[in-house]
Amino acid sequence: MKNNNKALACGLAALLAGSFATGAKAQLANNLAIDVRAMSMGHAVTADPPGIMAIHFNPAGLAKLDGRRVDLQFLAADFSLNSEFSAPPDYNVFGFSDDPVVCNDAPNDGVDFCRDFKTANSTIEGISLYVPFINDTVDLPPGPLIAGPLPAFSIRPAGSKFTFGTATYLPMAAGFYRDEDDVGNFMGERVALERITYLSPSVGYRVNDELSIGASIGMSFQAVALEQDFRAPNELLGFARVLDESICAPFKGESNIALDLILFGICRPEEGLGPFKNLASLDVKMDQRFSPSYNLGVLWEPHERFAWGAVYRSAAKTHMRGDYKISYSNAAQETINGIGGSATGAIALAVLGIPSRVAAEEVGRVSMDLTMPASFQTGIKIRPTERLQFNVDAVWADYKEWDSFDFTFDRSSAVLSLARLFSPGSTSSRLSYPLNYQSTWNLAFGASYDLTGRIQLRAGYEPRASAIPEDRRSPMVPINEAKYYSLGLGYKWDKDTDIDLGIAQLRSKDEIPANSSCAANCTGIDNVVYNPYAGLDIKTEATVTIMGLAFRTRF
Template identity: 40%
Template structure:
């Protein structure tokens, strides 16, 4: 009864915390992927370290697992002018009617950094070991695996319209060590704890443009006031809005700058705690809590500013009244072509709770069901802290952004419930067939999705098998496919396409209908050897 009350309390906790899925559990375990990640009540050997460390206490003797997976991510988006398209008087946006181009993948290698390779997919190896002395209730283990990953590279086509919302995005969490222990309390109840130690990486490389009403109105004012040659005597004694010449003429649809942020957290430990209750051979319940972290990233940044803003600021400060107006508005006296330095950011790694149930009504069939929870609501806003005032961001003071030493990117993510379903068939003593289905509700609301994180609601389908090669070894194979679509009408998403007077950070596709999709393909292989 005490055991039943413990699991009932865990279930009650799950019902009060509604969270959901973004990029977790996509590249973690060959076995788990084959079963829709529904393995909490039937933890997969050494991979139990991540999914439920209590499962380690089911292992007898020593064992090793060698694994490798390959994954590719494909995402696209199309841009169509919304009704009555007009951005401060500008109606001809060159990206209208375009679609984003090819997508490739990359990877951050610990210590080395990000190589220049652009690959159609990535291949990641893994190695795990477990140690159990015969007769001992304790099992010790460690494993290496990818706990979290998304990689989008749009650099192949230099004119890809997607470059304004992420030319290259890399978010990964590579666990390189995970000291763990499983404890067999009784024949039906087991507990486990693991400490995954991860190398986390976060890279954002994007071109920037700022289509909004204020910038558009100012550009039209320049067109009416400034001669083609740029500047006149009246303007020179005024505010210098024409002093930047032809290149200093403001256009809300032109590229304004390029930004690259590259950060890592080389040592970031968390804690997983699990419990497994198996009162009958045909029935089991499991629960795991994966602790989160306020991961502190450090790295470098670089801003490359185009002549449009540099020349405009220079021309204004070369006039009689321009420096006065600039001082009142807090604008910089000049903007360097390149500004770079060091930055830091605290980006939460969400805590995760997963509950599962296993049913085996017949000898040859097993059903798994899991409920998965992650605190993506912690990603309400990402704040990047620079080692100096960024001159490009000083221009944003016009839009009410006072602190140019910080870049605040609103996210507004939420927490939703996510489920997973798995089926195993056992046609022979040596062969197990696996099928998985995971309808993954996105933690990104429809009015917050963008091309930096183009993750709509998706459905994951998986097939796999396990074959016992010998008495003490087996092989697992898995293939998975995940797909989803999003359709964002103009002016409904202020992370993407709002057309408002002060929407400077960040709506690069203001006034456009944006429709896109996401497809992920995965194949995995693992070999387990027991001693």
Template identity: 35%
Template sequence: MPTRYKRGLLAVLVLGAGIAPLARADLADNLTASPTAMALGNAVTADPPGVESIHFNPAGLARITGNTKTDAVFIASIRANASFKSAPDLNLGGFKDDPLNGTHTGPARQAVYIPVVGIPHWRLPAAIAPGLGFTFNTPGSPFTFGTSTYLSMAYTLDRTKDKEDPGRYQGKLMDIQRLVYLSPSVGYKVSDTFSVGVGIPIAYSAFAIDTDMRFPNKLLGTIGKLQEGVCPNGSSNVLDSFFFGLCGGGPEGMLNPFKKAASFNIDMTAPIEPTINLGMLWEPKSWFALGVGFQGGSNTTYKGSYEFHTDPMLRHFVDGMNSSLLGPIVGGVVGFPVRIPEVQAGSVISAIPHPSRIQMGIKVKPVDFLQFNMDVGYSDWSKWKTVKLKFDQDIALLQMGRLFGVANPRELVLNMGMKNVINYGFGMQAQVTKKLALRLGYEPRKSSIPANSISLFSPMPDTTLKSIGFQYKFDSGSVLNVTGSYLKGKYKVPARTDCNLNCDDFFNLIYNPYAGMDVAGDLVLRYFGLSYTHSF
């Protein structure tokens, strides 16, 4: 069989692997690290792109000769829409009419976490971030050194434009990002066909959430209806003061499971988070290459500040209970606080691991002008099953949750529910002329978050990433890469199927703000990126 057709057959077998068992991936992986990689469906482990090899496969640095500088920029907009519909049999202790029924989220914006400064007050329709990289190679040396600045992970969403946005109960503002600001790396050419590399990305990581909170729970609803019967409109009742103090909080102390109960703000950072990247690249033929890359994880300790702001409803209710004869006894039995301050603020700490990732890829050129790439990767996102926040004091609002299984009022456990993931990526490059190459990328990304764990904090359904781009080489040797990408996925969570979102059992208090509601939504990402590389 002629060599040309053998190459074509191999390419078909490679692409046929796309019908392998379903992959699992998540939104954050590889979406902001490289415009070149995005254009090729992030399938570049066997064809590492310049200084961006540091992230995907540092062995690719060994292919670079001379000294180069790369300037990059990306612009990305994320839209996470959701709609809410109450189940026909919704009943929370007698409360049946949720004001969020039939509503949907509104305009969304992006925020950018600036190291040291934090999140500025201004908001953007899209996130904008630059990148910068350098490589250094002495002519004839097998070593190439490099460093790069880039966002290795980012998710940002801002719903603060509409103060009544129903999505505010799972994030008015969210920003999770990992900015690599220094990445000393080296690639070594072992032979003409084999290279290895190592990099030490050092990142500034940030984790920030600002959200309103409500607790649509059957117990709160039952007490609220009891209050309506004992003390309509919150009117005082002398007899009640000798019992449980249900009326002692006045009109503002009347419980309603659908009302806003509190707000919560957290801002944590890890200014120095080092990891390790390893890679190898085997190029036995001009038409075939095999690459392997490993991105090490970390167990990073985040530190920062928090603020709980409790609305009058719960504060006045607790005050009323504790001003009665038997209320303090009942409160003591169930673990309620003596009082709830309007504001509690202080310092918070959390160990949030960064997942490791291993990726393998091949490059095949069945004909000289056409190239196919395929990657398969594995990430251990199960490290994010839960995120535990530890506060410097007992939080009175969390003491209210002792009856529902909150054992420690100094800790808040966020159930993320993530699972380990495998994902595939596919890329194609056509060399139209000696200077111009066109690129296509396709990446089916099946969510690392199961359907029964999705929330508006992490609205990451199954998505598909499609990309198009080009590379242009100037006579001077400089190279321009331009990419546009579009990612979209939808989800629908029936009522009572996801206890990070809409369960309404008695003990589902923390945290199901859309209890008993069908929640449907989508996630859309629009991306534009470019990089310019030249010698110096």
């Protein structure tokens, strides 16, 4: 019975950690909406940097720009995230199978097994954004997220080998909200994830006619916001339901010395725990206003039909701080306080160093040191004919650095006091959450064709590898192995002005069989952290569609 209490609070602490991890995981969808021309070339532009946005893709490319230039980017992104949940044969949690996520029976029909299983679907209603000035999320009407104009400027003084520039762009910007009754709310009812580079002083230097080098410093804003329900369909909570509905049924609401001594106060609450109940809700917001990073690039062009480039993007160290609030359900409060209110239960909790009472809400401050992984990209440009060009890049990202995430809280709580018993490296005010991610390599391909002297057609393809091991996948982060397709068009308006159009789509599908991922559906008595769909088969599908227009001119 003490284990039921520990499982509940440990799971809540793990959910808090996993929620913050979500913000970082979104970086797995990086480079999606930074430059329209790069987007339409499958991001294979290290040897062919796109105008002023060479700041990100290869700052050495700035050296190719002369005079004073300005780029304005307009971007629209639409997110479609779908999850499907179904029960495999012989599905049950400690003998119970009436999970409302997959059971079509009427609720509270007095039967503890499901007679009519269904396939449940989860989708998002629209896009959410975190607004720094009000420190809160805003739900946008259904439809695409539109950003722009995102400006970039560069200047090369007459006769100089140096080109200077700066740009505003979005290395990461995503968010969504679901309906309050959506079955996917245990993996995020409202999420906002942002990294915005608002200033990026950069320089490109032309060493000679063939070689250029460059560097840029990115000054960025990072934010994570999440609202989420919590449940734990685990064997411990299945046993808690057996106690509540069988053993405790004759003693509901009673309290006397004999019951407290024998049952640790577990029969006190009017409403007991169960594996399929919503146990709590979480609301957390964290941000960092200044998060610096740098890019270093080199570009070698020995011939007009061949070029090689490389760029190193540094890790970005971020110290995010913010607030969290955990709102406990009535069943969770009554069970925890019932155990703590009995003599024997209070003694047992005191021995474990755990508070014997929990309020309806727990609030406080939390901080996290997060390092956005470094990356390296290198590639070539080949022009086999005057009109046709092919680009090929290799991309590496150091996600292996994310072995675990560590969080520091401003106070001890029941949740953290219990979590330290289950998570090595954790204390009553510090939580360590394991991830075990892996670094990735992938290729990217781009092609362009000069249809006329003014019009250029473009296409790109990028098969992206997954940094998330198969045993850590979840519907909370549905972008794993992905395919990226893009098309574009460049139009030369006049000798000083270019207009780029582009459309791209990222698609990712995944299947997570029951008991295969301990970040979603693991079963077993020791898998409380965090498996809200324990024992269920899960399918996920994510589609990100991006459209863009860029206006580039010299003045």
